[in-house]
Each structure stands twice: as C-alpha cells, then as structure tokens.
Amino acid sequence: MSESIDKPVDVQQIKTLLEANNGARIKTWLSICSRCGLCAESCFFYLANDRDPRLSPAYKFKNTLGLMYRKKGNVDREFLKKCYDIIWGECTTCKRCSMYCPFGIDIATLIATARSICFSQGIVPEGLARTSANYRETGNQMGMSTEDFLETCQWMAEETAEEIRGLTIPIDKPGAKYMYTVNAREPMFYPQDLAMAAQIFTVAEEDWTIPSSGWDCTNLAMFAGDKALAGHVVKLMYDKALQLGVEKILITECGHAYRSAAFEGPYFAGCTGGKPPVEIVHSVRLFYEYLRDGRIKIDPDKILTEPVTYQDPCNVSRNGGLWEEGRKIIQFLAEDFRDMSPNREHNHCCGGGGGYIPMGPEFKKRRMLSGRVKAEQIRNTGAKIVITPCHNCFDQVNDLNKEYDLNVRVLSFKEIITEIMIVPEKFQPVDEEEAGDDE
Amino acid sequence: MRCARGFACALMLIFLFVSPVVSQDEMIELNSEELGIHQRPFVQFTHEQHAAVIECLRCHHDLDNYGNNLGSEGQPCSDCHTGNPGKNPVPLQKAFHMQCKSCHDQLLARGTPGGPLMCGECHKNK
Amino acid sequence: MCRIFYLYGLSRERDKVFYNHMNWSWAWRSIGHWIIPWGSVSMRKQPIFTFAFFLFHVCLFAVPIFLSAHNLLLEEWVGWSLWTLPDRVADALTIALMVTVLFLFLRRLVRPEVRILTTAWDYVLLTMTLLPFLTGFLAYHQWGPYRLMLVLHILCGEILLWVIPFSKLSHVLLWFFSRSFIGFEMGERRGARSW
Numbered sequence: 001m002s003e004s005i006d007k008p009v010d011v012q013q014i015k016t017l018l019e020a021n022n023g024a025r026i027k028t029w030l031s032i033c034s035r036c037g038l039c040a041e042s043c044f045f046y047l048a049n050d051r052d053p054r055l056s057p058a059y060k061f062k063n064t065l066g067l068m069y070r071k072k073g074n075v076d077r078e079f080l081k082k083c084y085d086i087i088w089g090e091c092t093t094c095k096r097c098s099m100y101c102p103f104g105i106d107i108a109t110l111i112a113t114a115r116s117i118c119f120s121q122g123i124v125p126e127g128l129a130r131t132s133a134n135y136r137e138t139g140n141q142m143g144m145s146t147e148d149f150l151e152t153c154q155w156m157a158e159e160t161a162e163e164i165r166g167l168t169i170p171i172d173k174p175g176a177k178y179m180y181t182v183n184a185r186e187p188m189f190y191p192q193d194l195a196m197a198a199q200i201f202t203v204a205e206e207d208w209t210i211p212s213s214g215w216d217c218t219n220l221a222m223f224a225g226d227k228a229l230a231g232h233v234v235k236l237m238y239d240k241a242l243q244l245g246v247e248k249i250l251i252t253e254c255g256h257a258y259r260s261a262a263f264e265g266p267y268f269a270g271c272t273g274g275k276p277p278v279e280i281v282h283s284v285r286l287f288y289e290y291l292r293d294g295r296i297k298i299d300p301d302k303i304l305t306e307p308v309t310y311q312d313p314c315n316v317s318r319n320g321g322l323w324e325e326g327r328k329i330i331q332f333l334a335e336d337f338r339d340m341s342p343n344r345e346h347n348h349c350c351g352g353g354g355g356y357i358p359m360g361p362e363f364k365k366r367r368m369l370s371g372r373v374k375a376e377q378i379r380n381t382g383a384k385i386v387i388t389p390c391h392n393c394f395d396q397v398n399d400l401n402k403e404y405d406l407n408v409r410v411l412s413f414k415e416i417i418t419e420i421m422i423v424p425e426k427f428q429p430v431d432e433e434e435a436g437d438d439e
Numbered sequence: 440m441r442c443a444r445g446f447a448c449a450l451m452l453i454f455l456f457v458s459p460v461v462s463q464d465e466m467i468e469l470n471s472e473e474l475g476i477h478q479r480p481f482v483q484f485t486h487e488q489h490a491a492v493i494e495c496l497r498c499h500h501d502l503d504n505y506g507n508n509l510g511s512e513g514q515p516c517s518d519c520h521t522g523n524p525g526k527n528p529v530p531l532q533k534a535f536h537m538q539c540k541s542c543h544d545q546l547l548a549r550g551t552p553g554g555p556l557m558c559g560e561c562h563k564n565k
Numbered sequence: 566m567c568r569i570f571y572l573y574g575l576s577r578e579r580d581k582v583f584y585n586h587m588n589w590s591w592a593w594r595s596i597g598h599w600i601i602p603w604g605s606v607s608m609r610k611q612p613i614f615t616f617a618f619f620l621f622h623v624c625l626f627a628v629p630i631f632l633s634a635h636n637l638l639l640e641e642w643v644g645w646s647l648w649t650l651p652d653r654v655a656d657a658l659t660i661a662l663m664v665t666v667l668f669l670f671l672r673r674l675v676r677p678e679v680r681i682l683t684t685a686w687d688y689v690l691l692t693m694t695l696l697p698f699l700t701g702f703l704a705y706h707q708w709g710p711y712r713l714m715l716v717l718h719i720l721c722g723e724i725l726l727w728v729i730p731f732s733k734l735s736h737v738l739l740w741f742f743s744r745s746f747i748g749f750e751m752g753e754r755r756g757a758r759s760w
Contacts, residue, residue, distance in 0.1 A: 028743055032736040035687055037679035038607055038614075046678070053681040062682065099759050100607035102599055103740055104747030263755055321756025345757050346606060478633055478652040536637065557715050558634055564707045 009080060009121045015073035017120055021113050022069075029105040030066055033058060039107065042100035044348045044373040045090050057097035057107045060086050064114040080123050087114045088125050089366055092354030093223070094314040099345070115225030127360035128224035135229055139236050140216035141358070142184040152187040153210055156195040164427045167202045169194070172244060173209035178281070179246040180210050181217035181237055181261075183254045183391050196414040197252065200287070203427055204295040208250070214240035217251050219260035223355030227268050234265030234276075241278040248279045250286060253412045255313035255390035256353065258282045258320050284316055284389050287413050288325040291332045302420035304334035309383035311340070311374075311397060312347035313390030321345075330387060333416050338381040350374045350388075352396025368403045371396060375404040386410045473522030473531055479562035482535075498538060588753035595748020596741060598760035605760035617668045624662035628655050628698065629722075634705075652705075659702045666695045690732060696721040 040046050040056035049055055064083040068075060093108035101107070118124065124132075134143035150171060157169040170176065180201070186193040194210075201208045214236035221229035241249050251258045262280035271277060290296040310326055317323035323344040330337050340347060351371035356363060378386060378397070386397050386408050397410045465487040470477070489498075501510035501519065520527050520534040529537065539554065539561065546553030555561055598604040608615040629635060632655050636646035650658070670691055673683045700718035703709050729735055736743075751759040 025746065028739050032733050032739050032743060034733050034736060035673075035679065035682035035684070036618075037676060037682055038611065040678035041610060042607070051678065053678040056678045056682070058682050059678075098747055098751075099605075100610075102607070103736060103743045104595065104599075104759055105743065106747060106750065318757055319751075319755050342606075533640070536641070540641075557712065559704060559707050559711050559715070 007077075009075065009077050011073055011075070013120055014068070014075065014117055017117050018068060018073050021116075025106075026065075026110065026113065029103075029110065030069060032103055033062070033105060034103070036102065039097040039101050042097045044094075044096075044351065045370045047348075048351075048370040048372040055090055057091070057101075060091055061107050061110040061114070065110045065117075068114065068117060077121070077123075080118050080121055083114055084118055084123050084125075087111050087118065088128075088355070088359060089363055092314075092349045092351065092356050094349035094353055095319055096314070096346070096349065099318070112222075112225065115223070116227055117225070119225030124224050124226075125355070125359040126362060127358045128220055128355050131220040131358055132224055132226055132229055135216075135221055135233050139213060139233070140184040141218050141220050142188045142216075144184055144188055146212055149187050149215065150212060152191050153194060156191050157198060160195040160198055162429060164199050164202050164423060165429050166427065167198055169198050170209045172212050175245045176209035177207040177247045178209070178250040178286070179241050179244060179248070179278075180208050180250045180252070181215050181257070182210075182252045183218050183257060184216045185391060186252065193252070193412075193414060196418040197283075199418045200290070200296065200414065200421070203421060203423060204290045206295075209244065209246065211237075211240045211244065214238075217249075217257035217261055218254060219257065219265065220355055220358055222260050222264060222268065223256070230260070230265070231268035231270065234260060235269045237261065238265075238269065238271070238277050246278065248281050249276070251280060251282050253283045253389035253391070253414060255315035255320075255392060259315035263319065282316060282320060282322055282389075284322050284325050284329065284413065287417065288329050291329060296417060297422045298332050298417075299420050299422045304385065304416065304420070305336065306334075306384040307336045307338050307382055308334040308385045308387060309338050309340055309378060309381040310343075311350060311378075311386050311388035311390075311393050312344060313388060313393045314347070314349045314353055316389055317347060318345040323347075326387075326389065329413055333387075333413075333420065334385075338383050340377045340381055348373050348377060350393045350396040350400070352392040352399075357392045357395050367396070368399065371400045371403070375400045375406060378406055378408060379404070384408055387413065387416065389413050469535065471517050471522070471531060473517050475522070479558065480564050482561045483563065493542075588749040591749040591752030592745030593748075595752070595759050596744045598758075599744055607760075614672070617665045617672075620661055621665035621669065624658045624665070624698075625694070628658050628662065631655070656702070656705065659698050662698050663695065663702070666691060666698075686732075690728070690734060693721070693725050693728060694734075697725055 035058060037056060037058065039058050040051070040053065043055060043057050046052065046055040046057075053059065064086050067079070068083075091108075091111045093111055095106070095108040098104055098106045098108065115124075131141040134141050137143060138145060140149075153169045153171060157167060161167045178201075180197060182194065182197075200206075216233075217237060219230050219233045221227075221233055237249065249261060251261055258280065262276060262282075265271075266274050266276050287296075291298070308330060310330055312318070312323055312326065316326065327337070327339075342348065351367055351374055356367055374397070378400070384407070388394055388397060388410065389412060394410055394412060397408070400406060401408055401410065465485070467484045467486045469482040469484050495512045496508050496510045498516075499510045499512055499514050500508055501514070502508055516534055516538075517531055520529055520531040522531050540556060543554040543556050547556070599608075602619045603609050603612065603615055627650065631647060631650040633649040633652060636649045640646040670688070673679050673687065673691075697718060700714050700721055704711060704714040704718050708714075725734075729737060747759045751757045
C-alpha cells in the first residue's frame with residue numbers, strides 16, 4: 001500500500017464522491033441485487049480458491065461499495081484497507097460476472113467506483129501508484145522520456161530496414177491514416193515489438209505514424225481509481241491525434257488500452273457524447289483486415305503446425321467484441337487450433353488484468369493462485385502455443401507457464417505474422433544472401 | 440389499489456360486526472347445468488329464510504322497458520339469465536353474484552346484519 | 566411508479582452520457598435472452614435453479630392475475646376482467662409456488678455462496694412473498710378459520726405490494742431497465758453480448 005501513514009480518512013470527501021457517483025445506475029444496482037449468488041460461478045477467483053464464498057462478486061461489491069453507501073461514507077481507514085484487499089486483490093474488473101447476473105449488474109463498475117474512493121484517501125497499490133507518478137510526469141506509465149522513445153523508434157527502424165527494404169518508422173506524420181499507439185513496455189523492454197509492427201505496416205503499405213507524445217495507450221490510472229489522471233492520459237492521446245489530423249488511432253496488442261481508449265476513456269476525459277473524438281481500432285481488427293484483404297500474405301510452408309490456442313483478453317473479446325476477428329486471424333496462421341473452454345466472450349480472465357500485473361510482487365502469490373483456472377484451461381487444450389494479443393495476458397500466461405509447468409510458448413500476433421508472412425520482392429533486402437541468413 | 444383497500448376495509452367490517460347467520464331450513468342447491476363444471480362448491484341457498492324477509496319478485500324479477508316488474512314466483516333465474524354471455528346482458532353466474540352480494544352489501548351498509556360476502560361463505564366446502 | 570420516474574430523472578441528470586449509445590435492439594435482445602428460460606449461458610449452467618426460479622416467477626404472476634375469484638372482483642369494480650385460470654390449475658400453481666419458495670429458502674441456507682450474501686431481510690421478504698399465497702390457499706380450501714384467513718390474505722397481499730418499491734423486490738420493474746442498460750452498454754458500445 002502506498003500510504004503507510006495512518007492519517008484519518010477525509011469522510012467529507014468520501015461523502016462527496018459517493019454522492020457524485022450516486023446516479024440511477026448505481027442506485028438501481030445496489031438496491032435490486034437479490035443476493036441470488038449466480039455470479040459466484042462466473043468468477044475465476046472464486047473457482048480457483050476452492051469456491052470460497054467470500055470471493056463471489058456480489059459479496060465483494062456488497063462489502064466494499066455497498067457498505068460505503070450503507071454507512072453513508074462514515075468509514076475509517078481500517079475499513080478502507082479491508083476494501084483494498086478485495087477490490088484490488090480479488091477482482092480484475094474483467095466484467096465476466098455482469099454476463100452471469102440475471103439483472104445485468106455491472107459489478108466491475110461498482111468495484112471501480114470503490115477503487116476511486118480508496119484512491120481518494122491515498123489507498124492504492126504501490127505498483128499502480130508508481131505508474132501514476134510516471135503518467136503525471138511523462139505521460140507514459142514507465143516514465144520514459146520523449147528522447148528515449150524517439151531514439152528507440154529510430155534504432156528499431158534502422159535495424160529492421162536491413163530486413164525489409166524501405167522500412168521507416170514515421171514520427172508525427174500529419175494526416176496519416178493510423179496513429180499507432182503502444183504499451184510503454186514495448187519501447188522500454190521489448191523494442192522488437194515496435195520493429196515487428198513496422199514490418200507489418202510496411203509490407204501492408206499502410207499509411208501510419210507514431211506520435212511523439214500521447215504514444216502510450218495504456219491507462220493504469222483507470223485501474224488505480226484515479227479518474228482525473230485517467231482522463232488526462234487518454235486526452236494526451238486524443239489531443240495528439242486531433243493535432244496530427246489522423247483518421248484513426250490504432251491500439252497495439254494490448255487489452256485494457258483498447259477498453260480505455262475506446263470505451264471508458266471518453267467518460268474520464270469528458271468527451272461530448274461519450275465517444276472518442278477519433279475512431280479507435282485495435283490491432284486484432286486491423287491485422288484481420290490485412291489478412292482478409294490479402295494485404296499481408298502468409299507463406300503456406302511456414303504455417304504453424306503445432307497445436308495453438310487463443311487466450312481471449314477480456315478487454316479485447318468480452319469488452320471489445322473482437323473474439324471472432326482473433327479466431328479468424330488464427331485460421332490464417334495455424335493448422336491446429338484448439339479453443340479453450342469456455343471461450344470467446346465467456347473466456348475467463350487470465351488473472352493478470354485490471355492492473356494486477358503492474359501491482360507487482362505484493363500480489364504475485366495471489367495472482368498465481370487465482371491463475372489456476374486459466375492454467376487448467378490451457379492445459380486441457382493440449383496446445384503448445386498460446387496466442388494472445390494482450391501484454392498483461394502475455395505476462396500472466398508466461399508466469400503461469402512456469403508456475404504450473406504448462407510447457408507452452410506465448411506469442412503475440414505480431415510475432416507470428418512477421419515470422420511467417422511473405423515479404424514481397426520489392427521489400428526484400430538488396431543483398432539476397434543476407435535475407436537467406438535471416439531465415 | 441384503492442379498490443383493494445376499500446374491499447379489505449369492508450371485509451374487516453364484516454368480520455367485526457356480522458354474526459354468522461345459521462339456521463337450517465329448506466335448501467336449494469344452486470347447481471345449474473348451464474354453468475358447466477363448477478369451479479367452486481355449489482351454493483346451498485336457504486330459500487325459505489330469504490323468502491321470509493324479502494319480496495319474492497325482488498329476485499324473481501322481469502323488468503320490461505318501462506320498469507314494470509312482470510316477474511312471477513317460481514320462475515327459475517336461468518330462464519332469462521343464460522349460462523353464456525350474449526343473449527342476456529347479465530349471464531347467470533354474474534346474475535347470482537350481483538343479486539346476492541348487492542343485497543347483502545346494502546344491508547351491511549345500513550348497519551343491519553347482512554348475509555355473507557366472501558367467496559367461501561356461500562361456496563362452502565361440504 | 567414514482568420511483569421509476571425519480572430514477573429516470575436522476576439518470577437524465579447524472580448518467581446522461583449513457584443515453585448516447587442507447588439502442589433498443591440490444592436492449593430487447595438482452596431482455597429477451599434473459600426472459601426465456603435457459604436463454605442465457607448463466608441459466609444453462611444452473612438448470613435446476615433456473616427451472617425453480619422460472620416456475621416461481623410464472624406462478625407469482627399467473628396466479629394472482631388470472632385467478633377467477635380475483636377477476637370476478639375486477640369485473641364487479643371496473644366492468645372488465647381478464648382471461649381466467651381454472652381453479653384447479655391455479656391451485657396446482659399455488660402449490661408449485663410454495664414448493665419453489667421452499668426450494669429458494671433451502672438454497673439460501675445450503676449453498677455457501679448464497680448463504681454468505683443472505684441477510685435476515687432476504688428471508689423476511691421471501692416469507693412475505695409466500696404469505697399471500699399460503700393464506701389464499703388455505704382460504705380457498707377453507708382450512709382453518711375462513712374469514713380470518715381471507716382477511717389475512719388481503720392484508721399480506723397489501724403489505725407485499727407496498728414493500729415492492731422500497732426493497733429489492735423493485736426489480737419487478739427495474740429489472741427491465743438494468744437489463745436494457747447492460748444490453749446496450751455491452752452491445753451497442755462494445756459490440757459484445759451480455760447473455
């Protein structure tokens with residue numbers, strides 16, 4: 001917990017926040033929940049922890065936000081610390097439960113509201129608080145400076161141009177079709193992700209650009225309950241897109257970035273009409289279109305033969321509606337596709353969402369425990385490769401792989417596509433031998 | 440809602456003020472064939488007791504267009520009030536219910552002990 | 566009804582932004598999938614509960630609305646009435662309702678994930694739902710003191726109707742709103758299903 005000092009909570013502030021959130025939605029949800037318990041079965045925390053009834057979604061919101069309203073905001077720090085454990089440690093706001101609730105109560109929203117109240121009192125996981133400071137300072141979660149970012153882009157462009165002739169990474173190109181935004185860990189730790197994206201866009205002859213600011217599409221402030229900062233983060237991106245006059249914002253293979261940019265960000269940023277000012281497109285959708293339209297062709301000799309499964313990121317499938325697109329991409333890439341059960345919008349969260357991964361070591365043990373459901377789902381498919389277009393799923397499945405000896409490889413679409421696509425003649429490097437060496 | 444409350448009050452009043460009328464005399468079992476299968480037990484109608492206190496023609500009525508009562512004793516209700524709605528604006532079941540209950544209700548309103556008003560008080564299980 | 570208007574007003578004021586993506590088609594689909602027995606994945610996963618739960622709701626509405634005795638009174642007051650159930654059927658449905666109430670009661674006690682959520686008020690509400698049916702059933706069969714039973718029947722019915730707007734029973738109307746909301750929130754906005 002970021003705040004170790006035990007200063008008394010500001011009850012007045014909590015009351016104001018509760019009142020501000022007390023709209024028809026939350027009022028209705030809190031008053032009609034009939035305590036039927038149907039949501040329990042939907043929650044992977046509940047399933048993974050031997051059906052502990054305290055992990056049922058209804059119990060979680062009833063004992064956090066529900067109690068806050070019952071007590072009319074008269075709560076103490078002790079209580080909020082208990083809430084902290086529940087709302088960050090036992091929920092990834094994956095929204096699966098609202099599909100299983102007969103009333104359609106959006107429990108994730110209730111939990112998110114409870115998070116914003118805890119946040120107002122400085123109660124927030126250390127890992128998320130750190131990213132918040134970075135966002136505030138640099139506009140990206142990892143505190144990367146603009147120079148470093150641009151240098152990384154340039155470095156990757158130079159390096160990859162050896163493989164794909166004419167490859168560039170255009171920065172701040174006005175009027176481009178797509179403004180490609182990334183997860184800060186890509187330039188920071190996995191710069192080859194940028195390179196791979198550049199390869200795909202070059203081969204697809206896309207009109208794209210990377211912005212020099214607002215390039216981090218992640219929004220962990222949203223998960224930290226800091227709505228104002230969350231609004232600031234998406235606004236950086238929207239403003240840049242408007243300034244460059246791009247047609248669409250393209251989101252990298254990241255789940256919550258899509259949720260933030262396309263669906264929840266507009267609320268935080270106070271966009272008129274609740275819609276983002278520029279159309280938001282997820283990579284999964286664009287890659288699917290490339291393959292469908294033949295802008296990217298796959299080398300038939302290189303199609304994956306190992307059994308493959310697809311981890312639906314909650315914020316791409318259930319909360320983004322892109323489950324079919326993901327599967328259709330795989331039809332192009334692999335021969336032996338084995339779906340998990342349940343799948344598509346009913347897929348379980350991997351256990352790394354909702355800010356869980358960045359929350360770090362403090363929560364790692366619980367993350368591994370609750371990931372059991374996902375680990376078993378993967379094991380049951382017998383797949384050797386898990387494809388997932390989400391950085392959090394990627395990390396979580398990798399961790400589960402070690403923890404549960406799943407013996408799988410985790411890959412993103414970018415990695416596979418760049419590996420097995422046909423690079424047309426005009427993009428082949430001039431020196432044929434070198435290309436041969438790369439294979 | 441308001442009706443239901445009014446009814447509840449009425450029932451409470453009956454409950455408080457009306458003592459059950461019990462005296463056995465000539466009974467007529469109202470088991471009209473016209474009504475087909477009866478949903479509730481047949482009503483045991485105490486004809487003698489009623490005849491003693493009200494005019495026969497009040498029930499055995501037959502009003503013409505000018506309001507003259509041409510009814511005659513001994514004429515069964517079902518002669519005019521048919522089982523199926525249509526021919527007569529007041530079908531037999533409704534006729535029974537209206538005839539009994541309106542009278543009992545009026546008596547009650549006047550503060551005199553009236554007859555039963557609740558379903559099960561006429562449609563008694565044997 | 567007042568509460569609906571209140572909430573509607575509140576929603577126009579506080580949650581105005583959500584009206585932007587309101588969509589009738591998604592709302593109706595969301596309602597449709599949940600009003601048909603086993604129409605959603607959630608219900609298919611709990612087939613027995615779903616059966617009991619639907620039977621409960623069907624009886625809860627069908628018996629009082631289509632009971633012949635109720636409709637006779639309606640006819641007398643307003644001059645029209647609805648189609649009626651034969652008394653035997655209504656009787657059977659009442660018994661079914663009482664059995665499902667017992668089932669729901671036991672389920673609250675037995676299933677840990679439900680028990681932990683349950684408060685005394687939930688049992689009280691369930692009992693309050695049962696009472697009009699129980700007293701009506703006893704009055705119909707003329708078991709026990711008839712008049713008392715009928716008066717109790719009416720009283721319990723009244724109380725139940727009064728409690729609806731002030732308790733979770735308000736879901737009788739609000740359900741349609743919450744269901745629609747999640748339908749278009751998931752559907753129109755995110756392109757995903759909520760059933």
